[in-house]
Amino acid sequence: xxxxxxxxxxxxxxxxxxxxxxxxxxxxxxxxxxxxxxxxxxxxxxxxxxxxxxxxxxxxxxxxxxxxxxxxxxxxxxxxxxxxxxxxxxxxxxxxxxxxxxxxxxxxxxxxxxxxxxxxxxxxxxxxxxxxxxxxxxxxxxxxxxxxxxxxxxxxxxxxxxxxxxxxxxxxxxxxxxxxxxxxxxxxxxxxxxxxxxxxxxxxxxxxxxxxxxxxxxxxxxxxxxxxxxxxxxxxxxxxxxxxxxxxxxxxxxxxxxxxxxxxxxxxxxxxxxxxxxxxxxxxxxxxxxxxxxxxxxxxxxxxxxxxxxxxxxxxxxxxxxxxxxxxxxxxxxxxxxxxxxxxxxxxxxxxxxxxxxxxxxxxxxxxxxxxxxxxxxxxxxxxxxxxxxxxxxxxxxxxxxxxxxxxxxxxxxxxxxxxxxxxxxxxxxxxxxxxxxxxxx
Numbered sequence: 375x376x377x378x379x380x381x382x383x384x385x386x387x388x389x390x391x392x393x394x395x396x397x398x399x400x401x402x403x404x405x406x407x408x409x410x411x412x413x414x415x416x417x418x419x420x421x422x423x424x425x426x427x428x429x430x431x432x433x434x435x436x437x438x439x440x441x442x443x444x445x446x447x448x449x450x451x452x453x454x455x456x457x458x459x460x461x462x463x464x465x466x467x468x469x470x471x472x473x474x475x476x477x478x479x480x481x482x483x484x485x486x487x488x489x490x491x492x493x494x495x496x497x498x499x500x501x502x503x504x505x506x507x508x509x510x511x512x513x514x515x516x517x518x519x520x521x522x523x524x525x526x527x528x529x530x531x532x533x534x535x536x537x538x539x540x541x542x543x544x545x546x547x548x549x550x551x552x553x554x555x556x557x558x559x560x561x562x563x564x565x566x567x568x569x570x571x572x573x574x575x576x577x578x579x580x581x582x583x584x585x586x587x588x589x590x591x592x593x594x595x596x597x598x599x600x601x602x603x604x605x606x607x608x609x610x611x612x613x614x615x616x617x618x619x620x621x622x623x624x625x626x627x628x629x630x631x632x633x634x635x636x637x638x639x640x641x642x643x644x645x646x647x648x649x650x651x652x653x654x655x656x657x658x659x660x661x662x663x664x665x666x667x668x669x670x671x672x673x674x675x676x677x678x679x680x681x682x683x684x685x686x687x688x689x690x691x692x693x694x695x696x697x698x699x700x701x702x703x704x705x706x707x708x709x710x711x712x713x714x715x716x717x718x719x720x721x722x723x724x725x726x727x728x729x730x731x732x733x734x735x736x737x738x739x740x741x742x743x744x745x746x747x748x749x750x751x752x753x754x755x756x757x758x759x760x761x762x763x764x765x766x767x768x769x770x771x772x773x774x775x776x777x778x779x780x781x782x783x784x785x786x787x788x789x790x791x792x793x794x795x796x797x798x799x800x801x802x803x804x805x806x807x808x809x810x811x812x813x814x815x816x
Contacts, residue, residue, distance in 0.1 A: 419533075426536075428561045431692070522550075525559070544694075572643050572644055599616060674796070678706075689795070690794070700732050706789075718759075724795075746797075
């Protein structure tokens with residue numbers, strides 16, 4: 375039964391509960407509904423330049439990097455990312471600060487009035503809220519992370535001045551297609567005619583290149599049009615360069631790998647294409663980029679909590695991300711002895727075979743349930759993964775219980791790795807910080 379219709383004085387939790395029950399389908403790709411409602415909210419196109427970021431992995435990290443760089447340059451960016459880890463407010467930030475419950479309630483009320491009976495999904499509400507809050511709060515640059523795919527995602531309801539596709543891999547095949555070529559077309563759906571489009575894949579499928587050429591969009595490929603490489607004898611620095619620009623002696627990010635540097639390079643390339651440029655003084659760029667590299671990693675991306683028992687929390691939830699996680703674990707500086715203890719939960723529509731890269735590293739594991747329409751019970755996950763990871767130590771209904779159980783059994787020198795989904799990483803981070811989470815919706 376639908377939740378009672380909320381009002382201007384309702385709480386954020388009441389609005390979110392109502393949004394979950396408003397539309398008949400949790401995922402319902404298409405732009406018609408959002409275009410209709412957005413047209414009633416604001417007739418004019420946004421006055422600020424927009425960078426929209428798609429990609430199988432790394433898109434949230436790319437947005438976070440650009441946001442921090444723009445802040446360091448003295449700009450006022452608006453950033454939209456999803457899903458959240460523990461607080462819905464994490465999704466929308468103005469000048470680096472999360473929006474308040476009151477701001478969200480007021481914009482939800484405005485969207486509800488503007489929709490005039492048009493049904494919207496939970497995600498469509500969030501994307502429209504971000505766009506409208508960017509307008510109300512007078513941001514000077516908008517950063518939108520695509521939720522799913524790109525072409526039919528609600529974030530694509532307004533035209534991007536610069537489009538970025540960070541990476542391409544198999545994920546969400548039920549909605550995006552079974553092949554990389556099909557998925558690439560969906561991601562490239564954020565490209566616009568006459569506008570720059572950046573791709574972090576050195577050799578993307580031909581379908582992406584054809585999509586860009588057919589518009590035509592100005593396509594910049596990594597390694598062909600912009601690139602990065604190690605710099606210095608000890609490889610303690612790196613450089614990034616593209617058409618008419620080059621930055622030397624950049625610091626390494628806290629966790630360094632080829633995919634992470636690629637995400638940052640995509641962000642640097644996008645910022646260099648902004649017109650008008652974020653700042654005229656070239657000398658400010660290196661310092662701003664260094665700040666963003668050091669501070670721009672979002673929570674839950676190979677987030678390490680050192681101690682006698684080390685914790686690692688990572689939102690990995692597809693094959694490419696699990697492979698990246700396994701590489702980072704294998705290369706973790708200073709880790710030599712002890713066991714790798716896995717705390718794992720996954721959504722029902724994810725491919726459990728994608729965990730194969732972690733199988734060789736996991737000494738034992740705890741299965742945890744995920745909840746909601748796409749949830750997967752811990753015992754069902756344990757049954758699916760029995761042949762890959764062996765028998766689970768325990769099957770537990772809540773992330774907090776699984777973390778507590780793993781902590782009780784861990785010995786000094788062990789490493790506990792919590793992964794499998796945003797809805798697992800969020801509660802784990804809250805538990806490690808001693809907080810109570812509002813579980814994320816993936």
